[in-house]
Amino acid sequence: MKEAHSSILPIPTFGNLEQVSDAQLTRYAELIYQKTGIRISPQKKMLLSNRLRRRLRDTGIADFEAYYQHLKKLPSGDPEWNAFLQEITTHETYLFRDEVQWRWFRREYLAQIASDAQAGRRQRSLRIWSAACSTGDEVYTIACCIAGGLLNYQQWNITILGTDIGAGAVEQARAGVFGERAMRLVPEEDRRRFFVKAKDAAVWQAGPALKGMVSFRQHNLLEPLRLPPFDMVFLKNVLIYFDAASKKRVLENVRAAIKPGGMLITGAAEGVSEFLRDFERLSPWLYRRPATQRSTEVRR
Ligand SMILES: C[S@@+](CC[C@H](N)C(=O)[O-])C[C@H]1O[C@@H](n2cnc3c(N)ncnc32)[C@H](O)[C@@H]1O
The missing domain is CATH 3.40.50.150 (Vaccinia Virus protein VP39)
Structure with missing residues (x-):
C-alpha cells in the first residue's frame, strides 16, 4: 500500500500561500489605497490571494508577507508595481461603451x-x-x-x-x-x-x-x-x-x-x-x- 502511494505526486499544501491572512489583507488594502485610491473590501480576500499568487510565481518570492515587504519598498514606477497593479485593477472596456x-x-x-x-x-x-x-x-x-x-x-x-x-x-x-x-x-x-x-x-x-x-x-x-x-x-x-x-x-x-x-x-x-x-x-x-x-x- 505504502509503495503504491509513493508513486503518486504529493499534493502541494502551499502552507501560508493559500490565502492572505486578515492582517495581511488589511496591510495590502492600505498599501493599494495609498497608491491608487482603490478600496479593496474584505470580501476580496480570495481574489487578492489568487492575483498575488501569480506575482509570487513570476517573481519567485516565497510568500505573501515577503512580497508585501518587497513591494512596500519599491518606488511607484517600478516594473513590479506595474505588474502588481495590472493584477489588481479591472480593465474591462470596449469601443462605443454606453x-x-x-x-x-x-x-x-x-x-x-x-x-x-x-x-x-x-x-x-x-x-x-x-x-x-x-x-x-x-x-x-x-x-x-x-x-x-x-x-x-x-x-x-x-x-x-x-x-x-x-x-x-x-x-x-x-x-x-x-x-x-x-x-x-x-x-x-x-x-x-x-x-x-x-x-x-x-x-x-x-x-x-x-x-x-x-x-x-x-x-x-x-x-x-x-x-x-x-x-x-x-x-x-x-x-x-x-x-x-x-x-x-x-x-x-x-x-x-x-x-x-x-x-x-x-x-x-x-x-x-x-x-x-x-x-x-x-x-x-x-x-x-x-x-x-x-x-x-x-x-x-
Ligand atoms: C474599468 S476600466 C475603465 C475604462 C474606460 N474608462 C471605460 O469606461 O470603458 C478602469 C481603469 O481605471 C484605471 N485606474 C484605477 N485606478 C486608477 C488611478 N488611481 N489612476 C488612473 N487610473 C486608474 C485602471 O487601471 C483601469 O484601466
Whole structure:
C-alpha cells in the first residue's frame, strides 16, 4: 500500500500561500489605497490571494508577507508595481461603451462646435482627455466619432489624450489593436473606414486617421495632470472603485483640468454630483463647468 502511494505526486499544501491572512489583507488594502485610491473590501480576500499568487510565481518570492515587504519598498514606477497593479485593477472596456453618450457626442456636441467654429464663436481646436482609459477603447471611440462626424476635422487642431495608471494598459492602448469583442458595437461604416482587419486573425488595427489624433501616457488620478485644460474629460467606470475621500481628490484634479464651460462625462451612477455642486448637471452622466470659473481654480 505504502509503495503504491509513493508513486503518486504529493499534493502541494502551499502552507501560508493559500490565502492572505486578515492582517495581511488589511496591510495590502492600505498599501493599494495609498497608491491608487482603490478600496479593496474584505470580501476580496480570495481574489487578492489568487492575483498575488501569480506575482509570487513570476517573481519567485516565497510568500505573501515577503512580497508585501518587497513591494512596500519599491518606488511607484517600478516594473513590479506595474505588474502588481495590472493584477489588481479591472480593465474591462470596449469601443462605443454606453452608446447613448456617443450618440450625443457625435450628433449634438460635435455638430454644435462645428457650427460655433463656422460662426467664428470658437477656434477650430478641440482637446479631450480620457482619464483612466484602460486599453484605449474610449480614446479610439472619440477619434472615430470625430473622424466620422466632424466636418473637415483635418483642419482642426485635435488632441485626444488617454491616461491610465497601468503601464501595460497604456502600452496596449498605444498599439491600437482590438479583438472582435471590443469592436462589437463599432458601426459597420466606421469599421470599414477607420480600422484595418488583420488578415489571419480576428483583430482590428486602428488606422492612421485615428492614430494621428491620439496619444497616451501613464498617470495616476490621485495626482494633478499639469497640462493645459481640456474642452472635455471622460471619467468613466473608475470612480466606482474609490471611496468618498479618493473620489473627492480625483475630482479636484479632474475639475482643474477642465476649461471653463467645458464638459465632464462620467458613468451614469458614479455618485459624483455631491463633489460637483457648482457644475451644471445636464444629464445623469453629463456635467458642464461654469463658464466664469478660472480653469486653474480648485475648490477645496
Ligand atoms: C474599468 S476600466 C475603465 C475604462 C474606460 N474608462 C471605460 O469606461 O470603458 C478602469 C481603469 O481605471 C484605471 N485606474 C484605477 N485606478 C486608477 C488611478 N488611481 N489612476 C488612473 N487610473 C486608474 C485602471 O487601471 C483601469 O484601466
